[in-house]
Amino acid sequence: MTQLPVRQTTLDLIGKTPLVLLKGPSEAAGCEIWGKCEFANPGASVKDRAALWIIRDAEARGELKPGGTVVEGTAGNTGIGIALVANALGYKCVIVMPDNQSKEKMDTLRALGAELVTVPPTKFADPNHFVHTSRRIAEETENAVWANQFDNIANRRAHIEGTAPEIWEQMDGRVDGFTCAVGTGGTLAGVAMGLKEKDENVRIALTDPYGAALFNYYACGELKAEGSSVAEGIGQGRITANLEGAPIDTQFRMSDEEGMEWVARLLREEGLCLGLSSGINVAGAVALGRQLVAEGVENPRIATILCDTGFRYLSTLYNADWLREKGLPVFDWLGSDSQD
Ligand code: PMP
Numbered sequence: 599m600t601q602l603p604v605r606q607t608t609l610d611l612i613g614k615t616p617l618v619l620l621k622g623p624s625e626a627a628g629c630e631i632w633g634k635c636e637f638a639n640p641g642a643s644v645k646d647r648a649a650l651w652i653i654r655d656a657e658a659r660g661e662l663k664p665g666g667t668v669v670e671g672t673a674g675n676t677g678i679g680i681a682l683v684a685n686a687l688g689y690k691c692v693i694v695m696p697d698n699q700s701k702e703k704m705d706t707l708r709a710l711g712a713e714l715v716t717v718p719p720t721k722f723a724d725p726n727h728f729v730h731t732s733r734r735i736a737e738e739t740e741n742a743v744w745a746n747q748f749d750n751i752a753n754r755r756a757h758i759e760g761t762a763p764e765i766w767e768q769m770d771g772r773v774d775g776f777t778c779a780v781g782t783g784g785t786l787a788g789v790a791m792g793l794k795e796k797d798e799n800v801r802i803a804l805t806d807p808y809g810a811a812l813f814n815y816y817a818c819g820e821l822k823a824e825g826s827s828v829a830e831g832i833g834q835g836r837i838t839a840n841l842e843g844a845p846i847d848t849q850f851r852m853s854d855e856e857g858m859e860w861v862a863r864l865l866r867e868e869g870l871c872l873g874l875s876s877g878i879n880v881a882g883a884v885a886l887g888r889q890l891v892a893e894g895v896e897n898p899r900i901a902t903i904l905c906d907t908g909f910r911y912l913s914t915l916y917n918a919d920w921l922r923e924k925g926l927p928v929f930d931w932l933g934s935d936s937q938d
Pocket of ligand 1: 644778784786
């Protein structure tokens with residue numbers, strides 16, 4: 599009998615992703631660092647899970663009817679997940695995105711048949727923010743639902759019911775710590791809740807990029823941002839419904855440079871091509887591993903999320919001119935063929 603997975607429908611390809619031991623990060627932390635390969639989802643990101651749970655939830659509540667439309671505001675990956683799930687279930691979708699996101703994501707959404715609306719990036723308080731624009735479009739469209747990934751807790755349920763038990767099983771019930779960054783908070787809150795259900799001693803850490811307000815919130819109760827980041831899909835300025843009640847024990851803040859160092863090492867030393875949020879997560883996992891080692895925990899085992907594929911960022915993170923323009927270090931293997 600084969601041990602290789604066989605699935606009955608294409609939607610069953612979402613989730614049940616492999617977990618991989620990361621060699622460089624484990625050596626750096628002095629313990630085991632495991633990466634959940636969310637780039638292995640059909641839409642190549644962790645957000646396929648949220649898309650599937652949100653759409654199934656809207657169907658179960660009777661809000662999404664045959665032939666209906668799913669509308670969402672997204673930095674891109676959720677839109678890609680929604681477009682795939684909507685296609686598989688016979689729905690249409692409208693995706694609203696800030697126009698500073700990678701061209702690859704926009705091209706991918708168009709290629710998948712989504713109706714794409716781009717808006718200028720702006721503050722959340724501005725009614726033209728991509729989130730509010732998407733809500734308005736949903737209200738104005740017949741037989742449409744607004745996915746509302748930030749405040750719809752079907753998002754975190756995908757991780758309570760899916761990602762967390764998968765990690766628990768894949769690590770044979772020995773998980774000492776988990777960390778990741780926050781966009782909507784669905785992944786961090788959901789995995790945190792799911793793992794704590796199994797063992798309340800699992801240490802949960804937020805790894806925040808600069809430009810986000812959550813590090814200060816969990817450290818000292820004040821939502822306050824410092825600095826900035828070019829990482830797409832992460833960086834939150836408020837407590838979303840998905841984050842409410844999340845059992846977070848500790849917090850780290852990682853710079854884009856620290857995240858890029860792990861992106862570079864994982865690519866060059868381990869053959870993994872990832873986006874920047876994955877690099878920031880791995881930097882956080884190394885910090886969490888070191889913390890547990892320093893406290894005397896014997897060979898701690900840490901898990902984090904490898905959120906999406908680096909192929910989504912060829913024109914940004916993997917482009918020497920773009921990196922220079924952003925004042926970021928250029929990966930040394932990209933530097934020589936610059937068009938400058
Ligand atoms: N990394 C990337 C690349 C993403 O697109 C997202 C989703 N916004 C995240 C991380 C964060 O996931 P979540 O929304 O579950 O917090």
